[in-house]
Amino acid sequence: MNQLLTRQQADLVALERRLVLQVRDTLSHAGGPRADLERLAQLVTEMDELFLLVVAGEYNAGKSTFINALLGDEVFAMGDLPTTRVISILRYGETGPPEAVGEHTRIYRYPLDVLRDLEIVDTPGTNSIERMEEEITRGFVPRADLVLFVTSLLQPLTASELDFLGHIREWGKKVIFVVNGVDRRNSDEQIGRVREYLAHEVRTRLGGLEPTMYFVSALRALRRKLAAKGAAQTDDAEPSSTERGDECAELERYLIETLRETERVQLKLLSPLGVLRHLLERNLAAIRSRRTVVQEDGNVLRAVRDQLEGYTTEMRTDSERYLLELRASLSQVERRGRTWLERNIRVGNINLLRNRDAVENRFRNEVVADAPREIEEVVHRMVDWTVGRNLKLWTAVFAELDAHTARLRASGALGAHGDSEFQYNREELFARLRQPVERRLGDFNAEAEARGVVESMREAVAHAFGVNVLALGLGAILVAVFTTAALDLTGVLTATLFAIAGWFIIPARRRQLIRDLEEKIAKLSADLSALLAAKFQEQLARYEQQLLEVIQPYERFLETERAKLERAVTEVEAARREVDGLEQRIVGAFPG
Ligand SMILES: Nc1nc2c(ncn2[C@@H]2O[C@H](COP(=O)(O)OP(=O)(O)OP(=O)(O)O)[C@@H](O)[C@H]2O)c(=O)[nH]1
Ligand SMILES: [Mg+2]
Numbered sequence: 001m002n003q004l005l006t007r008q009q010a011d012l013v014a015l016e017r018r019l020v021l022q023v024r025d026t027l028s029h030a031g032g033p034r035a036d037l038e039r040l041a042q043l044v045t046e047m048d049e050l051f052l053l054v055v056a057g058e059y060n061a062g063k064s065t066f067i068n069a070l071l072g073d074e075v076f077a078m079g080d081l082p083t084t085r086v087i088s089i090l091r092y093g094e095t096g097p098p099e100a101v102g103e104h105t106r107i108y109r110y111p112l113d114v115l116r117d118l119e120i121v122d123t124p125g126t127n128s129i130e131r132m133e134e135e136i137t138r139g140f141v142p143r144a145d146l147v148l149f150v151t152s153l154l155q156p157l158t159a160s161e162l163d164f165l166g167h168i169r170e171w172g173k174k175v176i177f178v179v180n181g182v183d184r185r186n187s188d189e190q191i192g193r194v195r196e197y198l199a200h201e202v203r204t205r206l207g208g209l210e211p212t213m214y215f216v217s218a219l220r221a222l223r224r225k226l227a228a229k230g231a232a233q234t235d236d237a238e239p240s241s242t243e244r245g246d247e248c249a250e251l252e253r254y255l256i257e258t259l260r261e262t263e264r265v266q267l268k269l270l271s272p273l274g275v276l277r278h279l280l281e282r283n284l285a286a287i288r289s290r291r292t293v294v295q296e297d298g299n300v301l302r303a304v305r306d307q308l309e310g311y312t313t314e315m316r317t318d319s320e321r322y323l324l325e326l327r328a329s330l331s332q333v334e335r336r337g338r339t340w341l342e343r344n345i346r347v348g349n350i351n352l353l354r355n356r357d358a359v360e361n362r363f364r365n366e367v368v369a370d371a372p373r374e375i376e377e378v379v380h381r382m383v384d385w386t387v388g389r390n391l392k393l394w395t396a397v398f399a400e401l402d403a404h405t406a407r408l409r410a411s412g413a414l415g416a417h418g419d420s421e422f423q424y425n426r427e428e429l430f431a432r433l434r435q436p437v438e439r440r441l442g443d444f445n446a447e448a449e450a451r452g453v454v455e456s457m458r459e460a461v462a463h464a465f466g467v468n469v470l471a472l473g474l475g476a477i478l479v480a481v482f483t484t485a486a487l488d489l490t491g492v493l494t495a496t497l498f499a500i501a502g503w504f505i506i507p508a509r510r511r512q513l514i515r516d517l518e519e520k521i522a523k524l525s526a527d528l529s530a531l532l533a534a535k536f537q538e539q540l541a542r543y544e545q546q547l548l549e550v551i552q553p554y555e556r557f558l559e560t561e562r563a564k565l566e567r568a569v570t571e572v573e574a575a576r577r578e579v580d581g582l583e584q585r586i587v588g589a590f591p592g
């Protein structure tokens with residue numbers, strides 16, 4: 001059609017083509033469904049094709065009869081049962097057998113002049129029991145430049161017609177109503193009543209302008225033309241008179257003259273904009289619902305983080321309680337140590353002090369006493385409690401994720417756009433988020449875990465205090481730490497000291513030794529409590545990290561997705577404004 005356009009119109013076509021491509025890019029960035037992108041690619045090609053006048057309506061409405069009447073020939077099959085089964089495109093050319101294009105389209109040719117400028121499409125009727133055929137017709141609607149909607153005078157606007165009209169309207173198509181069967185009217189008033197009814201219902205139920213309507217009898221028009229043709233051949237033609245109330249001739253004039261000459265170019269330019277607008281709206285809705293999903297996912301992750309934070313804070317405060325118990329035990333050791341030293345490091349005790357085993361035994365029984373067992377017990381309690389709380393944390397996280405999935409599924413947010421890349425990535429990541437939680441819970445063996453933690457503490461103590469007895473439990477290690485280490489390091493147990501036991505006679509020497517021992521015990525006790533506290537913090541940090549590692553990839557995904565969706569919304573909204581702007585220019589370019 002390009003050669004027939006004015007310069008201004010050609011510019012508009014170029015602008016429109018660019019806009020279609022731009023919208024395709026926008027939707028492609030926005031992760032729009034493949035079908036939409038394909039529709040847009042096709043739209044570019046369709047812009048170069050002839051104007052498509054699509055005749056649609058329910059089965060048996062008289063669509064094929066109407067087209068035949070227009071042609072004055074029985075090109076399309078007519079009948080009382082669902083008759084037209086495929087999209088039938090009527091194109092200019094010599095008559096011949098129709099040509100099948102794919103499964104659902106057939107091309108017919110007919111040498112009628114008007115077909116040089118537009119193609120007429122007969123479609124399978126809607127609302128028959130052939131649901132597939134309705135789908136074919138619905139699928140073809142986006143391609144129409146103008147829809148002739150054939151309905152029946154005896155049953156104007158059924159519920160299913162209204163639904164189908166809604167679909168046509170969604171794609172922004174201009175519709176002309178053809179009310180067929182006026183030959184079957186009971187009275188002339190019937191036409192007026194139906195006209196009013198239709199105008200009112202279409203206006204209120206579908207919104208928009210006053211509908212354009214033509215009341216016709218397709219069958220009578222066809223018969224008249226066929227008779228005229230026959231008469232012309234036999235040379236006794238009756239002058240064709242238009243029946244009262246039958247607007248077939250006006251409609252024909254509109255289609256063959258007005259449409260062909262002026263309106264066609266404008267409609268042809270406007271129709272891609274309707275498609276763009278519809279696709280943009282639809283995708284905008286999808287993007288918004290995706291944004292809701294991202295927000296909700298984000299809320300869940302925040303809830304998980306809150307759980308984790310709550311857990312960590314609770315651990316920090318409650319662990320103080322256990323560490324206090326621990327320090328209490330240790331200060332008992334210090335106190336007992338002081339008394340013991342005062343009582344035993346004296347000259348009168350020289351024989352005992354010469355006996356290394358005896359010293360060790362007494363020190364262990366009287367100073368170290370129950371402390372290692374107490375400490376071991378506190379450590380076990382502390383670890384058991386930490387591990388138990390950690391199990392509770394993971395259980396809560398799992399419940400949170402589960403409830404979230406159930407909520408999304410119930411709201412329909414999941415699977416609503418299952419073909420999109422977003423949906424795919426999200427489900428995969430969500431599964432990756434859920435699996436480790438599930439696995440952690442499935443494998444959780446609180447006893448073994450607690451044993452492991454205590455074991456690592458035992459190793460740390462043995463290592464830090466140089467007690468090289470791997471097979472012993474924490475309690476035994478502590479006994480060794482206090483007895484051997486304390487006594488050894490101060491020299492109480494060394495032979496040299498005993499050799500010069502005379503030292504004890506010098507009061508200053510004695511005091512010094514007692515002070516050394518006291519300091520040693522205090523230091524051991526401080527070191528030990530710091531070590532256990534550090535080990536405990538380490539364990540907490542590990543637990544924290546474990547959960548963070550699970551949720552962080554998903555948090556990052558959501559962050560990227562959120563940014564992407566924001567950008568998509570902005571771009572889609574901008575494209576929609578451009579569609580509006582171009583529409584105004586097109587309308588303005590065709591005065592009248
Ligand atoms: N009385 C009367 N009958 C008509 C008129 N138009 C069509 N018919 C009859 O209605 C029946 C259906 O006509 P078709 O043209 O095949 O209807 P259609 O809309 O193409 O139907 P499908 O192809 O099945 O969707 C045929 O028997 C026609 O003869 C009309 O104006 N008046
Ligand atoms: Mg038909």
